[in-house]
Amino acid sequence: MALDTPILMKRIPQGNVANRQTVWYDGYVATGGYAALDKAIAMEPSKIIDEMKASELRGRGGAGFPAGMKWSFLPPPDGGHRFLAVNADESEPATFKDQLLINTDPHMMIEGIAICMKACHLDTAYVYIRGEYHHHRVTLEKAVQEAWDNGIFGEKSRMGQINGRTPRLFVQRGAGAYICGEETALLESLEGKRGWPRNKPPFPAVSGAFARPTVINNVETLATVPAIIENGAAWFKTHGVARPEGVPPQVPASYGTKLYGISGPVNNPGVFEDHLGIKLSALIGQHGKGMRAGKQFKAAFHGGISMGVLGTDQYDAVLDFDIGKRCGVLGLGTACVTVIPQDVSMVAMARNCARFYSHESCGQCTPCREGSNWAYKLLSRIEAGEGTTADLDLLSELAGSMGSMPGSTICGLADGTSWAIRTILQKFWNEFEDKVAKPRFVGLALR
Amino acid sequence: MAWITQKSSAPNDLGRRAVPYLAPATKDRFERDFIPRYPTRRGALIQVLHAIQDEVGWLPMQAMEEVAQFIGITPSQVVDTATFYEEFFFKPRGKYTLWVCQSVSCEIMGSTALQGKISEKLGIHHGETTPDGKFTLMHVECIGACGGAPCALCNHKLHENLSSDNVDAILDSLP
Ligand SMILES: Cc1cc2nc3c(=O)[nH]c(=O)nc-3n(C[C@H](O)[C@H](O)[C@H](O)COP(=O)(O)O)c2cc1C
Ligand code: SF4
Ligand code: FES
Numbered sequence: 001m002a003l004d005t006p007i008l009m010k011r012i013p014q015g016n017v018a019n020r021q022t023v024w025y026d027g028y029v030a031t032g033g034y035a036a037l038d039k040a041i042a043m044e045p046s047k048i049i050d051e052m053k054a055s056e057l058r059g060r061g062g063a064g065f066p067a068g069m070k071w072s073f074l075p076p077p078d079g080g081h082r083f084l085a086v087n088a089d090e091s092e093p094a095t096f097k098d099q100l101l102i103n104t105d106p107h108m109m110i111e112g113i114a115i116c117m118k119a120c121h122l123d124t125a126y127v128y129i130r131g132e133y134h135h136h137r138v139t140l141e142k143a144v145q146e147a148w149d150n151g152i153f154g155e156k157s158r159m160g161q162i163n164g165r166t167p168r169l170f171v172q173r174g175a176g177a178y179i180c181g182e183e184t185a186l187l188e189s190l191e192g193k194r195g196w197p198r199n200k201p202p203f204p205a206v207s208g209a210f211a212r213p214t215v216i217n218n219v220e221t222l223a224t225v226p227a228i229i230e231n232g233a234a235w236f237k238t239h240g241v242a243r244p245e246g247v248p249p250q251v252p253a254s255y256g257t258k259l260y261g262i263s264g265p266v267n268n269p270g271v272f273e274d275h276l277g278i279k280l281s282a283l284i285g286q287h288g289k290g291m292r293a294g295k296q297f298k299a300a301f302h303g304g305i306s307m308g309v310l311g312t313d314q315y316d317a318v319l320d321f322d323i324g325k326r327c328g329v330l331g332l333g334t335a336c337v338t339v340i341p342q343d344v345s346m347v348a349m350a351r352n353c354a355r356f357y358s359h360e361s362c363g364q365c366t367p368c369r370e371g372s373n374w375a376y377k378l379l380s381r382i383e384a385g386e387g388t389t390a391d392l393d394l395l396s397e398l399a400g401s402m403g404s405m406p407g408s409t410i411c412g413l414a415d416g417t418s419w420a421i422r423t424i425l426q427k428f429w430n431e432f433e434d435k436v437a438k439p440r441f442v443g444l445a446l447r
Numbered sequence: 448m449a450w451i452t453q454k455s456s457a458p459n460d461l462g463r464r465a466v467p468y469l470a471p472a473t474k475d476r477f478e479r480d481f482i483p484r485y486p487t488r489r490g491a492l493i494q495v496l497h498a499i500q501d502e503v504g505w506l507p508m509q510a511m512e513e514v515a516q517f518i519g520i521t522p523s524q525v526v527d528t529a530t531f532y533e534e535f536f537f538k539p540r541g542k543y544t545l546w547v548c549q550s551v552s553c554e555i556m557g558s559t560a561l562q563g564k565i566s567e568k569l570g571i572h573h574g575e576t577t578p579d580g581k582f583t584l585m586h587v588e589c590i591g592a593c594g595g596a597p598c599a600l601c602n603h604k605l606h607e608n609l610s611s612d613n614v615d616a617i618l619d620s621l622p
Pocket of ligand 2: 179196366368369409410411414
């Protein structure tokens with residue numbers, strides 16, 4: 001089932017990157033923008049949350065947590081501040097979907113922000129945008145200014161007062177740290193501290209930014225909200241795929257469309273929108289226009305590196321939220337695919353991942369801080385042809401144990417490290433064995 | 448914890464100057480633009496540091512002390528926050544900072560050769576600045592432009608689909 005009418009890329013040409021221009025406030029309103037906000041303003045806030053729950057929209061930031069449920073966790077207003085933190089940190093390797101929304105149709109996310117603030121009684125919102133997105137930040141700041149000037153936020157907001165205060169939206173510029181994409185690290189950074197993830201509980205819904213109730217959502221999640229409020233949950237659920245047979249009803253399905261990124265040696269890399277549940281092969285074939293001449297598919301990171309890797313025989317993998325169990329990976333992640341061709345070594349890929357995590361680990365937890373650096377050293381040695389079979393065993397043990405003991409690390413970065421390295425090892429073990437196969441003299445002893 | 452052990456931007460000079468970094472007009476601007484956004488003054492810290500670095504090019508110790516006083520926290524708290532982030536520099540850097548991506552998509556598309564080419568051309572490695580003060584080279588993780596891999600930022604400008612062939616022209620064209 002091809003996607004006839006895009007939701008997220010409704011105002012943005014798919015594929016042809018050269019033609020993309022930013023849709024500013026006037027253009028957004030002229031194409032039906034902010035109608036959903038007007039509808040939401042007329043609704044009882046709890047009804048907005050009910051609609052979101054009914055839509056079963058799952059977070060697009062990587063973890064896939066149901067957005068409506070998250071919104072319902074906040075305690076009732078008690079007179080103090082309540083915040084929305086928008087996660088535009090987008091630092092997961094191979095992920096570049098949110099930047100498209102920010103750069104080309106920023107008001108869709110801003111409208112989603114306003115609706116969320118209205119629904120959850122949040123008075124102040126911050127978009128935490130990664131430091132490296134310079135051009136995007138300039139665009140976003142201009143769009144936010146437009147929203148203030150046109151009575152979405154500020155004294156004359158058409159939403160009136162929220163939580164007894166003037167609704168406000170600000171852009172927060174990050175400064176280069178992957179970990180600040182983790183929601184509690186993001187909050188620490190927002191407070192002017194280093195991005196050290198917090199122990200949970202308390203969860204941000206109860207004690208988030210500045211120790212106040214806080215909702216944290218991804219850019220794409222919020223950009224999907226206006227369409228749901230405008231057209232209803234039932235309409236939204238005509239997109240994507242339903243809950244698979246035999247899955248308990250409390251497990252949300254994969255409804256809606258999703259932005260997919262494709263990078264690597266394909267003919268037409270970029271960001272595309274399609275139904276959840278598209279096959280990897282279709283994504284590469286139809287949107288990516290196939291592999292470049294002379295390149296052959298070997299593997300793919302399908303949702304950023306932290307979800308693990310899909311093997312050569314998983315070319316037809318269905319990209320929905322249930323992919324984890326089916327394909328031996330952590331989950332759908334960001335649905336941004338990196339295609340790895342036959343001529344790239346999986347040992348090199350594993351080493352690249354380990355380097356990333358050892359560089360980005362915040363250092364609070366021993367398994368993550370030591371483990372990632374250790375794995376990087378082992379993989380560097382193996383890739384240089386200096387590794388032994390003992391190194392390989394050690395690496396497997398290391399990658400298999402990191403993050404797997406609940407509570408032994410504070411955040412999910414350690415799990416990401418484990419899944420990235422472990423799945424590459426499992427699915428491409430022979431490449432590692434080949435690298436260490438030759439017996440070698442080390443000092444005087446044959447190892 | 449690479450940000451502690453491998454930080455190539457670590458301070459080497461605590462030199463002071465008579466003119467403050469936070470002139471009264473600058474403080475007024477911060478007070479107006481950043482402080483009201485957050486329930487605590489410290490919330491504005493990273494935005495203030497960015498504003499200073501955008502102007503000075505890096506974050507001298509003296510500037511961080513002045514920021515501490517302005518915000519109402521200790522200098523050590525400012526340094527604690529600032530050194531965590533890769534984008535902040537604690538010693539002068541080149542007119543242009545090249546941030547060359549080396550994460551998976553870029554490595555697949557040839558960032559290793561690209562980094563080699565740039566290092567060879569400029570005579571510097573990761574974290575170093577050319578003697579003429581023109582370029583600082585940073586090897587970084589994914590910059591979110593993977594569809595145009597391999598890619599790099601030159602100061603705030605993104606360059607996509609780089610190769611050993613076209614990077615020469617780009618570097619040579621910079622004044
Ligand atoms: C190490 C780590 C990095 C993360 N980076 C991001 C990120 O860059 N962007 C993002 O939206 N979510 C990121 N997340 C997920 C967030 O913690 C959080 O689940 C998400 O922002 C919630 O929004 P959603 O429910 O709308 O998806 C990261 C999580 C971890 C553990
Ligand atoms: S798991 Fe790693 S990144 Fe997360 S808090 Fe612990 S040390 Fe920091
Ligand atoms: S991997 Fe290089 S920009 Fe994302």
